[in-house]
Amino acid sequence: MSDRHMDADCDLALTRLNDALCTFERDTGRQYLLVLIPEQPDEEVHVSQSGKPVDMKSVTYQEVKMFVGNALDRRG
Secondary structure (H helix, E strand, O other): OOOOOOOHHHHHHHHHHHHHHHHHHHHHOOOOEEEEOOOOOOOOOEEEEOOEEOOOOOOOHHHHHHHHHHHHHHHO
């Protein structure tokens, strides 16, 4: 089982989306924050910054809130 998603198809889709975001960001200079929050506690939260998964063992949910708040603040 992956640490990104418990379903193999969804996990592959997350990997492909992160890969596509990395390529797009390199080509355009844009940046993205991707947050997937399962409503069930038996699944892990997934966060990617600029197409790179964040190690959720090294960040707190408070830090994830800060990531989201900062991204929204940059939008104005």
